Every structure is written in structure tokens, then in C-alpha cells.
Amino acid sequence: MIYNENEIAQRIATVRAQIERATEQAGREVGAVSLMLVTKTVEAKRIIQALECGEHLIGENKVQELQDKQARLEGQRYEAHLIGHLQTNKVKEVIGYAQCIQSLDRLKLADKLQQRLEFEDKTIEALVQVNTSAEASKFGVAPDKALALIGQLRDYERINIRGLMTIATYTEDEREIRRCFQLLKTLQQKAQQRYGDYGDFKTLSMGMSKDMKIAIEEGSTIVRLGRAIFGARD
Numbered sequence: 121m122i123y124n125e126n127e128i129a130q131r132i133a134t135v136r137a138q139i140e141r142a143t144e145q146a147g148r149e150v151g152a153v154s155l156m157l158v159t160k161t162v163e164a165k166r167i168i169q170a171l172e173c174g175e176h177l178i179g180e181n182k183v184q185e186l187q188d189k190q191a192r193l194e195g196q197r198y199e200a201h202l203i204g205h206l207q208t209n210k211v212k213e214v215i216g217y218a219q220c221i222q223s224l225d226r227l228k229l230a231d232k233l234q235q236r237l238e239f240e241d242k243t244i245e246a247l248v249q250v251n252t253s254a255e256a257s258k259f260g261v262a263p264d265k266a267l268a269l270i271g272q273l274r275d276y277e278r279i280n281i282r283g284l285m286t287i288a289t290y291t292e293d294e295r296e297i298r299r300c301f302q303l304l305k306t307l308q309q310k311a312q313q314r315y316g317d318y319g320d321f322k323t324l325s326m327g328m329s330k331d332m333k334i335a336i337e338e339g340s341t342i343v344r345l346g347r348a349i350f351g352a353r354d
């Protein structure tokens with residue numbers, strides 16, 4: 121397939137303008153929303169084109185792909201987050217490749233992370249993924265269990281919780297999408313009230329290509345965009 125060299129730069133400019141407009145319209149401060157490039161299945165050459173536009177935050181779903189990309193993106197400056205489900209047997213690998221795990225959703229995973237981080241004398245950032253859509257196929261802690269989990273994570277001093285992440289219901293029903301984002305925001309505020317002494321829960325990672333605008337209206341601080349920037353995936 122042949123790609124127009126400028127295509128990615130154009131898309132980034134468009135998306136950046138959309139983010140800015142949505143942020144302003146929501147009465148929020150300019151710069152309140154960060155852009156994450158979701159680079160799953162995207163070849164390194166195209167990721168580099170995006171990084172050369174001044175972007176620096178990328179997200180991958182799979183640890184293996186994160187590892188492969190790191191080798192191919194050598195010499196580039198970027199920050200990578202894991203945004204997909206993390207199996208406990210991949211903990212060792214992920215620590216070297218991701219600055220933040222956005223998909224922390226269970227204590228067993230936190231246990232493994234903490235053990236490995238102690239062994240390597242490192243720390244990592246994490247977001248607690250909440251299954252706001254309540255779709256059985258999606259990962260994330262159930263909304264009514266989220267605050268208890270965050271409370272328990274207090275004891276894991278190598279894991280720095282920065283906030284919450286969610287994937288809204290896949291639907292055309294805007295109210296349902298909005299409900300998911302509002303639920304995450306409410307949980308964030310409660311977490312801040314209850315556990316603000318040990319953590320800082322400012323980050324709300326929500327909004328993808330399809331529902332970015334709604335997410336920004338509801339308080340997102342990171343939108344995760346794949347298709348809006350790199351086009352349709354195979």
C-alpha cells in the first residue's frame with residue numbers, strides 16, 4: 121500500500137484542532153487534553169512520521185508488539201503506555217518497555233508487578249481500568265469494585281496510580297457513551313476524596329477516534345486515537 125507522506129501530518133493537524141476546539145467548547149483549559157497515538161498494527165515508518173510531527177505519546181495493546189516497536193523505533197523520543205489487557209506472565213517484559221500500564225484491573229496483577237519492580241528496584245505508573253460499559257467481553261474492574269481496588273493498591277508502593285482508564289460501550293447511542301465517561305469521572309472524584317493522600321488520580325484516559333469529543337466534554341485528560349490518525353486497521 122502506498123501512503124501519502126503528508127497524510128499523517130494532515131490528520132494529526134486536524135485531530136489537534138478538533139481536540140483544541142472540543143476542549144475550549146467544554147470550557148476547559150487549553151492543553152488539558154493530551155493526545156495518545158494508538159500504534160497497534162501500525163508499521164514503524166508511519167509511527168516515526170507521526171513522532172516527527174512533534175507527538176511523543178504512544179499506546180500499544182500487546183506487550184509483544186510494544187517490544188517489537190521499541191527495537192524499530194530506536195533513536196526516537198517517545199513515551200509508551202500499555203493500553204491492552206496484561207497477563208501476569210508478561211509482567212517481566214512490560215516493565216522494560218512501558219512507562220505506564222493503563223490496564224491495571226486486578227490485585228493479582230498488582231502483586232506480580234510489585235514483586236518484579238522490587239526485584240529490579242524500579243517503579244511504574246499505572247491507571248486503573250474500569251469496565252464502565254459492563255460488557256462481558258471487556259477487561260477492567262467492575263465499577264462497584266473500583267474504589268475498593270484503588271484502596272488496596274495503596275500498599276503497592278512501587279506502582280504509582282495516576283488515575284483511571286476506560287473504553288466506552290461500542291454503540292451509536294451517545295447517551296450510553298456519555299454515561300460510561302461520566303461514571304469514570306465520578307469514580308475519579310471519589311478516589312481523589314478517599315485516597316488523595318496516597319495518590320494523585322488526575323489522569324482520565326478516555327475517548328477513542330469515534331467518541332473523543334464526548335470524552336473531552338466529560339473530562340478526559342488523554343484521548344487514545346488510532347484510526348483518526350493512521351486510518352483503518354486491517
Ligand SMILES: *Cc1c(COP(=O)(O)O)cnc(C)c1O
Pocket residue numbers: 158160181203204287328329330344345346347348
Ligand atoms: C485500539 C484502541 C484504541 C484506539 O481506537 P481507535 O478507534 O483506532 O481510535 C484506544 N484504546 C484502546 C484500549 C484500544 O485498544
